[in-house]
Amino acid sequence: MRRAQTVEIPISGMDCAECARHVRGAIEKLPGVQSAQVLLGAEKAIVEFDPDKIGLPEICAAIRTAGYEVSPLESPKDALASAEGFHRRLTLLLVGTFGLIVNAVVFGEILGFLDILNEHVPFLLGLTVVVAGGYPIFMDVLRAAVRGKVTSHTLMTLGVIAALAVGQWATAGLVVLFMRIGDYVESFTAHSARRALRELTSLAPQTARVERQGVEIQVPIGEVSVGEIVIVRPGERIPVDGQVIAGHATVDQSPITGESMPAEVIPGSRVYAATIAKLGSLRIRAEKVGEDTTFGRVIKMVEEAEAHRAHLHSVADRFSALYLPIVGAIAGLTFLITRNPLSTAAVLVVACSCSFALATPVAILASIGASARRGLLIKGGRYLELLARADVLLVDKTGTLTLGQPQVTDVFSSCGLSRKEILTLAASAERYSEHPLAEAIRALARCENIPLLEPRYFEAVPGLGVSGVIGGKRIRIGNSRMIPEAQRFPMAAELEEQGKTLLFLEIDGQLAGILALEDTLRPEVPAALQEMRALGIRHVELLTGDNERTAARLAQELGVLCRAKLLPEDKIRVVKEFQARGHTVVMVGDGVNDAPALAQADVGIAMAAAGTDVAMEAAHIALMREDWHLVPEVLRTSRRTMRVVKMNLAFTAIYNLVGLSLAALGILPLVVAAAAQSLPDIVILGNSARLLTRK
Ligand code: ADP
Ligand code: MG
Numbered sequence: 065m066r067r068a069q070t071v072e073i074p075i076s077g078m079d080c081a082e083c084a085r086h087v088r089g090a091i092e093k094l095p096g097v098q099s100a101q102v103l104l105g106a107e108k109a110i111v112e113f114d115p116d117k118i119g120l121p122e123i124c125a126a127i128r129t130a131g132y133e134v135s136p137l138e139s140p141k142d143a144l145a146s147a148e149g150f151h152r153r154l155t156l157l158l159v160g161t162f163g164l165i166v167n168a169v170v171f172g173e174i175l176g177f178l179d180i181l182n183e184h185v186p187f188l189l190g191l192t193v194v195v196a197g198g199y200p201i202f203m204d205v206l207r208a209a210v211r212g213k214v215t216s217h218t219l220m221t222l223g224v225i226a227a228l229a230v231g232q233w234a235t236a237g238l239v240v241l242f243m244r245i246g247d248y249v250e251s252f253t254a255h256s257a258r259r260a261l262r263e264l265t266s267l268a269p270q271t272a273r274v275e276r277q278g279v280e281i282q283v284p285i286g287e288v289s290v291g292e293i294v295i296v297r298p299g300e301r302i303p304v305d306g307q308v309i310a311g312h313a314t315v316d317q318s319p320i321t322g323e324s325m326p327a328e329v330i331p332g333s334r335v336y337a338a339t340i341a342k343l344g345s346l347r348i349r350a351e352k353v354g355e356d357t358t359f360g361r362v363i364k365m366v367e368e369a370e371a372h373r374a375h376l377h378s379v380a381d382r383f384s385a386l387y388l389p390i391v392g393a394i395a396g397l398t399f400l401i402t403r404n405p406l407s408t409a410a411v412l413v414v415a416c417s418c419s420f421a422l423a424t425p426v427a428i429l430a431s432i433g434a435s436a437r438r439g440l441l442i443k444g445g446r447y448l449e450l451l452a453r454a455d456v457l458l459v460d461k462t463g464t465l466t467l468g469q470p471q472v473t474d475v476f477s478s479c480g481l482s483r484k485e486i487l488t489l490a491a492s493a494e495r496y497s498e499h500p501l502a503e504a505i506r507a508l509a510r511c512e513n514i515p516l517l518e519p520r521y522f523e524a525v526p527g528l529g530v531s532g533v534i535g536g537k538r539i540r541i542g543n544s545r546m547i548p549e550a551q552r553f554p555m556a557a558e559l560e561e562q563g564k565t566l567l568f569l570e571i572d573g574q575l576a577g578i579l580a581l582e583d584t585l586r587p588e589v590p591a592a593l594q595e596m597r598a599l600g601i602r603h604v605e606l607l608t609g610d611n612e613r614t615a616a617r618l619a620q621e622l623g624v625l626c627r628a629k630l631l632p633e634d635k636i637r638v639v640k641e642f643q644a645r646g647h648t649v650v651m652v653g654d655g656v657n658d659a660p661a662l663a664q665a666d667v668g669i670a671m672a673a674a675g676t677d678v679a680m681e682a683a684h685i686a687l688m689r690e691d692w693h694l695v696p697e698v699l700r701t702s703r704r705t706m707r708v709v710k711m712n713l714a715f716t717a718i719y720n721l722v723g724l725s726l727a728a729l730g731i732l733p734l735v736v737a738a739a740a741q742s743l744p745d746i747v748i749l750g751n752s753a754r755l756l757t758r759k
Pocket of ligand 2 (some may be wrong): 460464658
C-alpha cells in the first residue's frame with residue numbers, strides 16, 4: 065500500500081468560516097482525498113490524499129471551481145500584501161464614490177429627501193447604481209447559486225430586490241452600500257486575526273551570511289545547509305539554530321522566549337534562529353535551518369493552531385450553518401403576516417451569520433499570536449478552552465519544579481573502589497543520557513578532570529536509570545527501584561531525609577557506590593503555585609520518579625500532595641485516574657520521561673521547551689523559557705481569551721435576536737438594518753483586539 069501524501073496549498077479569497085467550510089467541502093468530496101483541513105488564519109489547506117487516485121492539479125482545480133484562488137507559491141506574505149491591498153483599494157474606491165452619491169440621502173431621508181429622489185430619478189438609473197455598486201456581491205450570490213448554495217449575501221440580495229420591487233431604489237442603493245461596507249469590515253476582521261501571526265512570521269530571518277571557501281557571502285536562508293558556518297554581525301538576526309564556535313555577544317532572545325533580558329553567549333553556547341545578536345559578532349555552526357529551527361516550528365505550530373479548535377468554535381460554526389434557514393423562515397413568516405416587503409427585507413438584511421463564525425477564531429487567533437511573542441506557544445483554541453476550566457494540576461519534579469541542575473553532594477564507595485573509579489564508571493555509563501541527573505554526574509567528572517570511557521552498550525531505562533557495559537563490566541546506575549538491595553545501605557534513609565536523591569552504582573551485580581545529588585527548587589515556584597490556587601486550581605499534586613522521602617520533603621515544603629517512585633507509564637495512569645473522576649487535568653513537565661503523560665493530560669504544558677524537540681511535540685502548550693510565572697500567566701490568558709470569546713458570542717446573539725425582532729415588527733427601517741449589520745463584526749474586532757496587548 066502506498067502511503068498517503070500530504071500537501072499544503074495556499075489559498076486566497078477566504079474571508080470567513082463559511083468560505084473555509086466551502087473549500088473544505090469541495091476538497092473532501094474529491095475521490096482519493098483522505099482528509100482536508102482548511103485554515104482560515106494561515107490561508108491554506110492541508111490535504112492528505114492518495115497520489116494513485118488524484119493529483120495536486122485536480123485538487124487546485126476543485127478549489128478554483130469553488131470560487132477561490134490558489135496562491136502561487138511565492139512568499140505568502142508578499143502575495144497577501146499585494147492581493148489584499150489591491151482588492152481593498154478597489155473596494156474602497158467603489159464604496160467611496162457610491163457612498164458620496166447616496167450619503168446625502170441618509171440625512172435626507174428624515175427630511176423626506178429619499179422619497180423625492182425616488183420619485184424624480186428614473187428607476188433605470190437607480191437600478192444601474194445598485195447593480196454597479198453591488199456587482200461583486202451579486203456575482204458572489206450567482207456563483208453560490210450555481211453551486212446550489214445560499215449565503216448570507218443571497219438573503220441580503222433578496223432584501224435589495226424587495227426594495228427595488230416596491231420602487232425604493234435609493235433605499236436599495238443604501239442597502240448595497242452598507243453591504244459593501246459590511247463585507248469590508250468582515251474581511252478586515254477576519255484578516256486581523258492573521259495580523260498577530262503575520263507579525264510573528266515577519267521576525268523570521270530571510271538571509272544569512274555564510275562562509276564558503278573562505279569568503280563571506282550573503283545567501284537566501286533556504287540555501288544555508290546544516291553544518292555550514294554562519295557569521296552574524298552586531299545588531300543582526302541570527303539566521304539558524306546552532307552552536308557558537310567563536311565570538312562573544314549578548315543575544316536578545318525575546319523573539320523566542322519573550323524574555324527581554326539579553327543573554328550572554330560564548331563559544332559552545334546554543335543560539336536560536338530569529339534571536340538578535342547585540343554587541344559582538346558570532347561564528348555559528350548551523351545545526352538546524354528554516355522550518356526545522358525552534359522558531360520555524362513555533363510559526364508552523366501557531367499556523368496550525370486553527371486545526372485544534374475550541375469546542376465552542378465548532379458549536380458556533382454549526383449554529384451559523386443553521387442560521388440562514390432560520391432567518392429565511394423568519395423572513396417568510398414576516399411577509400406572510402405583515403405583507404410588508406420592506407420589513408421582510410429588513411429581516412433579511414439585518415441577519416449577520418458570519419459573526420457567529422468569526423466570534424471565536426478572531427479572539428483565539430489573536431490570543432495565540434500575541435502569546436507566541438511572549439514565549440507562550442499555544443497549539444490550539446481547544447487547549448485554551450480546556451485550560452480555562454482546569455481544576456487539577458499535576459507537576460513533574462526533576463527539571464520542572466527543580467532547576468534541573470542537580471549537584472552531586474556526596475560520593476560513597478561500598479566495596480573499596482576509589483572515588484575517582486566510581487565517578488569514572490558512573491559518568492561513563494551516563495555519557496549518553498539526557499537526564500539532568502546524568503548531566504550532574506558528567507559535570508562533576510569534568511570538573512575533576514576525569515576522562516570518560518566509551519560504553520560498549522548503553523540503555524536508558526525511563527524512570528529507573530541506565531545500564532551499560534564499560535571495559536567488559538556490566539554497569540547499572542539508578543534508583544532503589546532499579547537496584548533494590550541498595551536500600552539497605554546504612555546511610556540511605558538519612559540522606560533521603562535531607563531531600564537528596566540517591567543513585568546507586570552496581571558493577572557486575574554488586575553494589576559498588578552511591579552518589580547523593582541535590583537539586584534546588586526553582587525560586588518562583590511557591591508564588592506561582594499560590595497564584596494557580598487563587599485562579600481556581602483546587603488540587604495540586606507532585607508526580608515523581610524519585611524516592612518517597614525526597615519527594616515528600618519537597619511536597620511538604622510546597623504544601624502539596626505527592627506520589628513518588630512513578631515510572632513514566634504510572635504518570636499516565638495517574639492522569640487518567642483524575643480524568644476518569646471528571647477532572648480537567650493540567651500537567652506541567654519538562655518532556656524528559658514525562659512526554660506521554662503530557663500528551664495524555666487535557667492540557668500538557670512543557671517547561672523551557674525551546675530547543676527540546678520532544679517537549680515541543682508532546683505538549684499542548686510550550687513555555688519557551690524557564691520561568692514558572694509563565695504557568696499562571698498562560699492560565700490567566702486562557703481565562704481572558706474565553707471571556708472575550710463568550711462576550712463576542714453573546715453580543716452577536718443579542719444583536720441578532722433584537723435586530724430580527726425589531727425588523728420583523730417593522731420597527732427597524734431597512735436602511736438602519738443594513739447599516740447595523742456590521743456592528744457585531746466591529747464589536748468582535750474591538751473586543752478581541754484587547755487580547756493583543758498584555759494586561
Ligand atoms: P521526575 O519524575 O522527578 O522528573 P524522572 O522520571 O525523570 O523523574 O526520573 C525518575 C528517577 O529515575 C530519578 O529520580 C532517578 O532516580 C532515575 N533515573 C532516571 N533517569 C536516570 C539516569 N539517566 N541516571 C540515573 N537515574 C535515573
Ligand atoms: Mg522530569
